[in-house]
Amino acid sequence: MIRLLLVDDHVIVRAGLRMLFQAEEDMEIVGEASGGEEALAMVTRLQPDVIIMDVAMPGMNGIEATRRIRAVAPQAAILALTMHEDEQYFFAMLGAGASGYIPKRAAPDDLVSAVRVVSQGNVFLYTSLARFLMHDVMANHNAVETPDPLTAREQEVLALIAEGMTNREIGNALVISPKTVDRHRENIMTKLNL
Template sequence: MTIRLLLVDDHAVVRSGLRMLLESEPNLEIVGEAGAAQDALRLVELLQPDLVLMDIGLPDASGIDTTLAIKQRWPAVAVVALTIHEDEEYFFRMLHAGASGYVPKRAAPEELLTAVRTAAAGEVYLYPSLAKLLVQDFVAGARPAQAEALSGLTEREQEVLAYLAEGSSNLEIAEALTISPKTVARHRENIMAKLNLHSRTDLVKYAIRKGIIQP
């Protein structure tokens, strides 16, 4: 099976170079080129390629928005981002837009080919330095805090906060900790004052942000 590929980059020279590189590969056919977002969308509709190799910097619209538009209308079309941008910002936004691969232009030619083949197979190729960013985000996002200072809460206050965040009432917490409900209320007041929160629901959101509880 041959991969039918659409090339999107606003620089004709770059497109030529990519065409040279990609056409030397077997089972890979470049069915079209586009230098602008409008052309890209039109050609996707016209040619129904398997894969779009997308530059982010386009003259008339962002490659991110273009990717989003393509994935919304033709979800089966894989999009691989090929760009000079290696920062978190563009990378994450491109993933959200539905990209199946992300390769910086400084990457080795073989890596681009790997990304194209991988994305065409329905998988995802991530350039290692960007995979690292994603994994960091994953690990951090899943459980950000716990060991964090919790803004100067005492041990007992943190303990009470954990129960409060679960939605327990003062009485329930009091029984769990075998102290008076009034003491629980006292702790809660101190907690809310220290964290500058003003309601139980704010406490829940705070606890989720800090990873104390799972939503």
């Protein structure tokens, strides 16, 4: 059973998330918080496996909450669920320790899949947002040779992610399994310190 903590300052968003996840047999909502401070106070007591975290909230925002929660509950995966689809928030959340980043416009099935991915210790990036990584990699690669550059295959995978392809589509294009694509995604994130 995947134990979830929902963190969003909008009651209606939490209600929608509650309805979505209650329909999943392998997921259980152990708590809800309306902000970062409340989430931080709840996390050690509730021991969630995955925290679904809004980024922009009054008081302690999701970025600071993620940073503080990672310090006290490093075993909990944090999945950013946000309306913000720009590089500033994307890199701030990943830098704070989030295991994934997905926009609120995503399909419900994508969010459920993202929760399952991060609950297993993997990284989830919504395909349309992966372009930020591609731009960052290219900028860093052109500026200075990194000590652990991406392999040719990892660069191919990253380019296809940036085009918005799913793991299955990438696997078909490169004649590799979706699980291998996942491994390449993890390696990319590790090498880029994200």
